[in-house]
Amino acid sequence: MKEFVLIFRHEDGSKIASPEQMQIWMKQTMDWLGGIAAQNKLVNQGNGLSFEDSRVVGHQGVVTNGPFGDIKETIGGYVIVKADSVDEAVEFAKNCPVLQGEGNTVEVRKIARADGFH
Amino acid sequence: MAPVHSQEPLSAYHAMKEQELIPHLFRSEFRKITAVLSKIFGIAHLEIAEDIASETFLLAAESWPFKGIPENPVGWLYKVAKNKARNYLTRQQLFTDKVAIQIGNSVNEVNEELETEWSDQHINDSQLQMLFAICHPAISAEAQIGLALRILCGFGIDEIANAFLTAKETINKRLFRAKEKLRTEKVKIEFPAGAEINRRLTTVLTTLYLLFNEGYYSESQDAILREDFCLEAMRLTYMLIANEQTNLPAVNALLALMCFHSSRFEARKDSNGAIILYQDQNEELWNDELISKGVYFLNQASRGNEITKYHLEAGIAYWQTIKTETQEKWENVLHFYNQLLIIEYSPAAALNRAYVISKVNGNEAGITATEKLNLTDNHYYYMLLGELYKDINIQRAKDNFNKAFSLAKTETEKKIIQIQSSRLELDIE
Numbered sequence: 001m002k003e004f005v006l007i008f009r010h011e012d013g014s015k016i017a018s019p020e021q022m023q024i025w026m027k028q029t030m031d032w033l034g035g036i037a038a039q040n041k042l043v044n045q046g047n048g049l050s051f052e053d054s055r056v057v058g059h060q061g062v063v064t065n066g067p068f069g070d071i072k073e074t075i076g077g078y079v080i081v082k083a084d085s086v087d088e089a090v091e092f093a094k095n096c097p098v099l100q101g102e103g104n105t106v107e108v109r110k111i112a113r114a115d116g117f118h
Numbered sequence: 119m120a121p122v123h124s125q126e127p128l129s130a131y132h133a134m135k136e137q138e139l140i141p142h143l144f145r146s147e148f149r150k151i152t153a154v155l156s157k158i159f160g161i162a163h164l165e166i167a168e169d170i171a172s173e174t175f176l177l178a179a180e181s182w183p184f185k186g187i188p189e190n191p192v193g194w195l196y197k198v199a200k201n202k203a204r205n206y207l208t209r210q211q212l213f214t215d216k217v218a219i220q221i222g223n224s225v226n227e228v229n230e231e232l233e234t235e236w237s238d239q240h241i242n243d244s245q246l247q248m249l250f251a252i253c254h255p256a257i258s259a260e261a262q263i264g265l266a267l268r269i270l271c272g273f274g275i276d277e278i279a280n281a282f283l284t285a286k287e288t289i290n291k292r293l294f295r296a297k298e299k300l301r302t303e304k305v306k307i308e309f310p311a312g313a314e315i316n317r318r319l320t321t322v323l324t325t326l327y328l329l330f331n332e333g334y335y336s337e338s339q340d341a342i343l344r345e346d347f348c349l350e351a352m353r354l355t356y357m358l359i360a361n362e363q364t365n366l367p368a369v370n371a372l373l374a375l376m377c378f379h380s381s382r383f384e385a386r387k388d389s390n391g392a393i394i395l396y397q398d399q400n401e402e403l404w405n406d407e408l409i410s411k412g413v414y415f416l417n418q419a420s421r422g423n424e425i426t427k428y429h430l431e432a433g434i435a436y437w438q439t440i441k442t443e444t445q446e447k448w449e450n451v452l453h454f455y456n457q458l459l460i461i462e463y464s465p466a467a468a469l470n471r472a473y474v475i476s477k478v479n480g481n482e483a484g485i486t487a488t489e490k491l492n493l494t495d496n497h498y499y500y501m502l503l504g505e506l507y508k509d510i511n512i513q514r515a516k517d518n519f520n521k522a523f524s525l526a527k528t529e530t531e532k533k534i535i536q537i538q539s540s541r542l543e544l545d546i547e
Contacts, residue, residue: 034456
């Protein structure tokens, strides 16, 4: 069993959801995570990343306000799952509520282990 | 808020004959005497404390029928235990020296403690400290439950063996090894210090939770005994709540959970002791008082930010006390199961979640969710599929119940599967 990180990428992190939308989204996320956890495949529920108080520190210490504007996509959060193959991890990712937002993506990445194979 | 268990007034004892009174007192006082004496002697001499407590009751059983029940039966027991302990100390010079060295007290000091340490407060503290000692991480969960039943609840080896459906010999060995472990680990009968208390409390709560489940889900034929296990688990949990240091949200959540579950005691068994499934229970028989106590403790549990699995299970158990099926009920329950599984996976929670999905989104969705679990060595998995296929494909429902039947390990489970499967036959006709 390998571990994969599912990274949520939002096309536009500056969009602000209404509290009602947030609540629906939270519920859908819990259902999604619960479904993975019910298969004993959730390693870490990860963290949501707030779009507030975000900065980007660039080359030579140049600080800009949040990853908005110049960079097209913003990371909104991540979870870690167990899966037999990348295809299984992709099946989990396909049901992620983040994908309801047009332009959003979920990046599936295998966690590299210091096990001599990397 | 009335405590779950309260001390009866002394006058109540006189209404009892000694045949009833002695077992009654044994259940409530054996553990107190054992806890106080162990506290004085040190846990290494737990067996001597137990022996003295047993001898005390033996003397009561021999003398009360002839001399009559003493004016203050509890006081009599304490006095006899005290004297027996003192005689023991004097008689066993070798032991006395050993104890004195180990606990750093002289014989005189021990004698003094024997004289003074019988206040309600001290008895309670000793029992709680004993609970922490028994729930030491060095001891297996099984042995912790056994020790708790013996030392803190005053159950006999026969009763414990009956509940675990195990031979008496096995229980004796298990307890013996556990006591050895307490000795070699030099476990102290005391409250763990400040920050340690939270860590140790986790083990204590697990033991109490398992002790309750042992009673609630036990397949022992002895219904009274099963209920007693649950009540004892609740009494010990309540002792933690009554103590300021351990009156924490998780403890309240656990007691709430126990109250909600035990509210269905009357309703879940028929007159022959056979189990009655939730949907067939007569909710008139549910105990409203326990339900409202559960609500009270659940409110107490919601102080602070911590959400433990006990909070989530208590939340689920709360909704189970409301029989009316609403979308709101099942959505809330689903939310709790999601959280519960995210905190800690268990096949039982996963199967329950799949069942709840069928309630929220229909049987087809429930089947999809269940089949993803792929728990093909688990009879509950096939029972659930059988139930969900019932209205969709009777043949599949039947096949699943058959698989469940062949995987079920006990007669009780096989019986339940037969009931559900036979309903299917009725539907076909």
